[in-house]
Amino acid sequence: MLKGIAASPGISIGEALIYSKQELKIENIKINVCEVEDEIKRFEKAKDETKAQLEMIKDKAEQTMSEKEAQVFKAHIMVLEDATLYKKITNNIMQNMLSAEAACEKAMNDICIILENLKDDYMRERAVDIKDVVSRLISNLAGINNLCLNDLERDVIVVCEDLTPSDTMQMDLDKILGVVTDIGGRTSHTAIIARTLEIPAVVGSRIATCKISNGDLIIVDGISGEVIINPKENEIKFYSKKREDYLLHTKELEELKNIPTVTKDFRKLELCANIGSPKDIEGAIRNDAEGVGLYRTEFLYMDRKCFPTEDEQFEAYKEVALKMGNKPVIIRTLDIGGDKELSYINFEKEQNPFLGWRAIRMCLDMPEVLKVQLRAILKASHYGNLLIMYPMITGIEEIRKANKILEEAKGELLQENISFDEKVKVGIMIETPAAALMSDKLIKEVDFFSIGTNDLTQYTLAVDRGNEKISNLYQPFHPAVLRLIKKVIDASHSEGKWTGMCGEMAGNEKAALLLLGMGLDEFSMSSISILKVRKVLLNSSFEEMKIISEKVLELDSVDEVIEFIDKGYK
Amino acid sequence: MVEKNYIVKNETGLHARPASELVQFVNKYKSDIRIIKDGCEYDAKSIIEILCIGAVKGTEIVISVQGEDEAEAMDNIVNFLDNIEE
Numbered sequence: 001m002l003k004g005i006a007a008s009p010g011i012s013i014g015e016a017l018i019y020s021k022q023e024l025k026i027e028n029i030k031i032n033v034c035e036v037e038d039e040i041k042r043f044e045k046a047k048d049e050t051k052a053q054l055e056m057i058k059d060k061a062e063q064t065m066s067e068k069e070a071q072v073f074k075a076h077i078m079v080l081e082d083a084t085l086y087k088k089i090t091n092n093i094m095q096n097m098l099s100a101e102a103a104c105e106k107a108m109n110d111i112c113i114i115l116e117n118l119k120d121d122y123m124r125e126r127a128v129d130i131k132d133v134v135s136r137l138i139s140n141l142a143g144i145n146n147l148c149l150n151d152l153e154r155d156v157i158v159v160c161e162d163l164t165p166s167d168t169m170q171m172d173l174d175k176i177l178g179v180v181t182d183i184g185g186r187t188s189h190t191a192i193i194a195r196t197l198e199i200p201a202v203v204g205s206r207i208a209t210c211k212i213s214n215g216d217l218i219i220v221d222g223i224s225g226e227v228i229i230n231p232k233e234n235e236i237k238f239y240s241k242k243r244e245d246y247l248l249h250t251k252e253l254e255e256l257k258n259i260p261t262v263t264k265d266f267r268k269l270e271l272c273a274n275i276g277s278p279k280d281i282e283g284a285i286r287n288d289a290e291g292v293g294l295y296r297t298e299f300l301y302m303d304r305k306c307f308p309t310e311d312e313q314f315e316a317y318k319e320v321a322l323k324m325g326n327k328p329v330i331i332r333t334l335d336i337g338g339d340k341e342l343s344y345i346n347f348e349k350e351q352n353p354f355l356g357w358r359a360i361r362m363c364l365d366m367p368e369v370l371k372v373q374l375r376a377i378l379k380a381s382h383y384g385n386l387l388i389m390y391p392m393i394t395g396i397e398e399i400r401k402a403n404k405i406l407e408e409a410k411g412e413l414l415q416e417n418i419s420f421d422e423k424v425k426v427g428i429m430i431e432t433p434a435a436a437l438m439s440d441k442l443i444k445e446v447d448f449f450s451i452g453t454n455d456l457t458q459y460t461l462a463v464d465r466g467n468e469k470i471s472n473l474y475q476p477f478h479p480a481v482l483r484l485i486k487k488v489i490d491a492s493h494s495e496g497k498w499t500g501m502c503g504e505m506a507g508n509e510k511a512a513l514l515l516l517g518m519g520l521d522e523f524s525m526s527s528i529s530i531l532k533v534r535k536v537l538l539n540s541s542f543e544e545m546k547i548i549s550e551k552v553l554e555l556d557s558v559d560e561v562i563e564f565i566d567k568g569y570k
Numbered sequence: 571m572v573e574k575n576y577i578v579k580n581e582t583g584l585h586a587r588p589a590s591e592l593v594q595f596v597n598k599y600k601s602d603i604r605i606i607k608d609g610c611e612y613d614a615k616s617i618i619e620i621l622c623i624g625a626v627k628g629t630e631i632v633i634s635v636q637g638e639d640e641a642e643a644m645d646n647i648v649n650f651l652d653n654i655e656e
Contacts, residue, residue: 068587075590075617084616111618118624126586126621279581304628312579315652 004180004205006225007191011243012178012200013236016216017156018209019149019167026138029102031093039093043100046140051080053136057169069196072129072165079133085111101141108134121187128189132164149176157220159212162203163190173197178220180208180227194222202227253531257288261534263516267542271534272328272524274502278319283527288534291328293450293524294389294502295320297373298336306344307369313376321384328385330450330500330524331377332429333370333402335359335391354458359392364401374409381421389427389450394434399445429502431455436484439491449492450524453503457481476505477565478558482514486553489519500524509536510565516542517549545569571636572644580654583626588654593617595650601637603647614647 031039058073079085085107092103108131115127149158149167152175160167161182168190179201184190186203194201200222202208212218212229219228219239223246228235261269272293273284277300284292300308300316320329337358341347350356363370377388390402403426413420430436431452439449453476458465460481463473475481485501492499500522505511507525512533515523523533548569555561564570578584584592596603596614603614605623607630612619614633625631635644 071587071590074594075586078590078593078617082616082618084613084618111622114622115624120583120624120626122582122585123621123624123626129586130618130621277581315579 002180002202002205002208002211002227002229004202004208004225004227005185005191006222007184007186007188007203008179008194008199008201008222009246010178010198010200010222011220011239011246012157012222013219013231013239013243014155014157014177014217016159016180016212016214016218017152018212018214019158019160019163020209021135026099026101026105026142028099031097031099033097036094036097039100039103040090042141043089043093043103046100046137047080049140050133050137051077053140054080054133054166057166061169065196073169076129076133076165079130080137085134101138104134104138104141108138121185125184125188128162128164132166135164136166152176157218159208159218161209162188163193165189165193168193168197173199178222179203180205180212180218180220182206182209253535256531256534256538259534259538261290261537263537263540263542265541265543267516269516269520269537270328270500270522271530271537272330272500272502272522273527273530274524275320275527278316278323280527281320281323285323287527287530289327289527289530291330291385291522292320292324293330293500293506293522295329295331297332297334298340301334301336301342302340304344307372310372310376310379313373314379317377317380317386318383321380321386324384326385328387330387330389330427330502332389332391333360333373333377334363337362354455354464360390360398360402361392364398367405370402371405371409374406375413378406378409378413378420378424379418381424382419386421387425387427387448389429391429391452392431392455393428393442394432395438396442396445399428399442403445430488430499431459433460433484436460436488439488440494443491443495443497446497448497449488449499450522451485451488451499451501451503453481453485453501453505456484456503460484475558475562476503476511477561479553479555479561482518482553482561485515485520486518486549489521493519498522507533509533512536513540513545513569514549514552514565516540517545517547517552519546571634572640573632573634574644574648576631576633576648576651578625578627578629578631579652581627583629584620584623586621589620590617591654592647592650593620596643596647599635599637599639599643599646601635601640601643603643604634606632606634 054077061070061073088107089103092098092106111130112127116124118124148170150170150172152172155175155177157178158176159180162184176199179190179194179199181190181203182205184203188203191203200220202220202222202225205227216230219231261271270290272291273289274294275284275292276296300313336342338354377386380386393399425447427446427448427450429452430449457476461473461478463470465474489499498521501520502524506523507529509532512523552561593615605612605614607623612623633647
């Protein structure tokens, strides 16, 4: 068995095809002065030939892929026609007296060395694009036709060192069951394209092309990252079952898209996504999120040398607002400190950082920082449906102080004639026992609550969630935590307001039922959990879970709660 | 000649697709357009040179434009970079 990186989920079982490119042996490296002109002509001719091939690939890409993906192949044509590349190659021929093939190869290597030394993974992998184009050019010069993946006789799993963009473009998709590569990571071209095309893939196995032979029966498990070579009968059985389950599961979930989340007895719930940057919106939309329940803004502040400007923040918030349209997006104001620090703020060493200078406490000490953020959120609220949420609240004064800064920001924008949503809703995170116990008072100052179960559990049970020695004590299902959650939800409902949850608990299928029974209105989780939770909630009854949850809240211990839940609430 | 300091804002930086869009865009102008990073000059009309900059989010660059349409080109390039879609 080989172990690689799970790059694209799914399981495939089939015959291996080793896809290796003919080694380009470049001979006749040096040329004479009298040959220069001929070599330039040969290069020009091969360049035209290559261009025609790339145009064909690009046309195919435009028909079968999104415009964004097809742009990669437009970029390939630009690489081929690039003046810098042309100059390098012709210089190699005219001044270094290299043959056209050698001239192309040297130019390619010179450029790739620069790219491969870049710090960013994504950038570094763009060397693949350059190699792809120039190798094709060299093949054309040498008159080599490589094995193509576009004319396969039967279904295969492609095993190769790596796939280039033009390889994948020419692939005969109906016949390719899976992909295994020696090199690459989750951001490599092969991984990205396999996910887009939904072909199971394991990348970075290091030795697949050595260990696997043409015609071997292999199993690719793109979920675990495992590849099994010549599997035994029982392994085939096991993976066939796993494959069927996976397909059934994804098909079922697929059918749950664009369906509102309503229980059998017609209680409407909202399933939202937790995001960390505008990039994550794509996944939220793909998984049919009904909104964003938590936009963690701290990533805007991290990995830099100074605070992000109002404009930078505005751009990010605006992008999220626009992409989500009229769906609600809850933006949490800066929640830093605890385990996350910023290089440009002096966080003094604290005995208990989780009980220390963090989140709203820090922001209220630096009101200008909070005001810049609130101004940026308000400005962006004009472009969508944004809500504001303060983290780490323990008392009513903190809400009042933060809201005072919000009012100042609104006043400034009014004076500056900048439009924003004047009725923007404001809520707080409930993540301290103090806030939960005072929720009936706090709700009068805000429009909604969102429960952060990770911190609420740690603070309620006095358990450091990073400490492995006591990790068995970290129990979100502890009756103490559950009772606080119930209290918070009830407090919001008694004022005609609502409560959401943005901790990991909301994305847990078993917990979701209990939370439904306790009256939770909005569930926010990682995008990939949304459809799973929707499935559970669609098949549930609110009235039934309400009675059951009342029983759960009367149990004596966390063990009893967990046992009860594991038995299917019976 | 006009010059302007600029910090790359988009999440993934000037990788293949944004770089090719930028090159297509700047080729509309007659001016000589260069990007300077850490003292090295790169031709903005060459996709290979743009890729070699390795401009990730937060990279500080100088945009330098020289030619008959330099003012117009500079404004539009900055605007273009500000609005790169991921």
